[in-house]
Amino acid sequence: MLLVGWTVLSPPAQAAEASAVDAFEAYLRPPAPPADGFEPLPGASRSPAGSEVRALAHGRVAEVGAEGRSLTLDHFYYENHELRHVRSEYAELEGVTLRAGASVTRGQPLGRVGTKGRLAVSLHAEKRLSAAEARSFTEARARLPLPGKEPVLLLVSQASNELRLYERGREVSRVEVGFGQAEGRKQVRGDNRTPSGMYFVVQKHRGRFSGAYEAYYGGHWIRVNYPNAYDAERGLTQGLITREARNRIAQAWEERKATDASTRLGSGIGFHGWAGEWSLEETGGRLSWGCIVLHNPDIARLFDQVPEGAMVILF
Known part of the structure; x- marks a missing residue:
């Protein structure tokens, strides 16, 4: 059985401290290699004991639990103009050899599912996402800018x-x-x-x-x-533009083309x-x-x- 939870966090203290020194460098050079996207979240079916558990995205090992049976990863990613941070925790593992502070890459093996065949992936932070929310999170961020x-x-x-x-x-x-x-x-x-x-x-x-x-x-x-896709989403939520306009703007922005200049959002x-x-x-x-x-x-x-x-x- 696979149990999953995710949360979106505020940037960690290191990034906040670095931004006080140089906001540009803190933005471009987070504490770990930024994610270029997230792998699809594994399904909720039983995970075979001994099967590999892989990192969903580039990141850094924040903590390794006792006897290497759990692992916490920090992931940094860019969304619109923000550098954001998400933390994933894997429990009921075996064969973890990584150490705190080590960098991980997208798809890198982290360890194996324990003998009980029960992999638990959860969050301990500001907000816990349900399994459905976590799947939506990774699906929406399969490809990310660098x-x-x-x-x-x-x-x-x-x-x-x-x-x-x-x-x-x-x-x-x-x-x-x-x-x-x-x-x-x-x-x-x-x-x-x-x-x-x-x-x-x-x-x-x-x-x-x-x-x-x-x-x-x-x-x-x-x-x-x-406006970009995020401006357009805000405009749709606030009733400033139609869904059709939102979709046109999002597609043109994704293609690095000029977006609709005729809406109430301005241009x-x-x-x-x-x-x-x-x-x-x-x-x-x-x-x-x-x-x-x-x-x-x-x-x-x-x-x-x-x-x-x-x-x-x-x-």
Whole structure:
């Protein structure tokens, strides 16, 4: 018999402490290799004694029980703009040779089912998930992003007004940035807030712009595909968009394409320069109508370094 429980936890103390030192590094380099996805949860039928028990995802051994009969794993994964943590505990095992602190890979053997043929997998944390919830959790996360392995990644901290450019996890540059005039995470069109989330570059333009706001681009525009699938799910829950719109947005975002710009969630979010010099001291970094604002020399350099399709995380 297989008993299963999962819980989603707050990041552990190590990550919280690291974030106080450098939020970018804490985000990109969690205490264990981040999960690239979860294997399907085993069925609830009796597990043959002696059969192998395998890790559902990349992670780290948090604890090994007495006589190696139980094992607790920490898994870190990225969901939208958040680095999240989930812990799984396996009991009634035999043949566990791993030690606390060891890294594990997805599908790696952890030990064998004990002689009673009863494998218990449970959670001891903030929330325990039922077996059905746990199956849904793994099925929904069969494939997960790995920002640190992206060819080009823009990581933007709204708390520190800073943007860092990475190439396959290696920092290339960092610059100062400003955000929307209103504080808080973007909710609807016209709220002058900057979104938080994982997005992709879908459009670039350099040169002249038309319209009343031409000067505020600073001659450069790098657009991202806000709203994303998570924004769309929120919009559906709040009655802002239809289920059909949610599905269209989710599919386009998954394909790193432009998403529906016509809904009440808003659109037109990206990186650009400004109509002249600005400073954090004078503006508080509150400049735009929701976009990320760079100093004009910085956006000029960034424009050549960021291709369409690049991942952008606003956190």
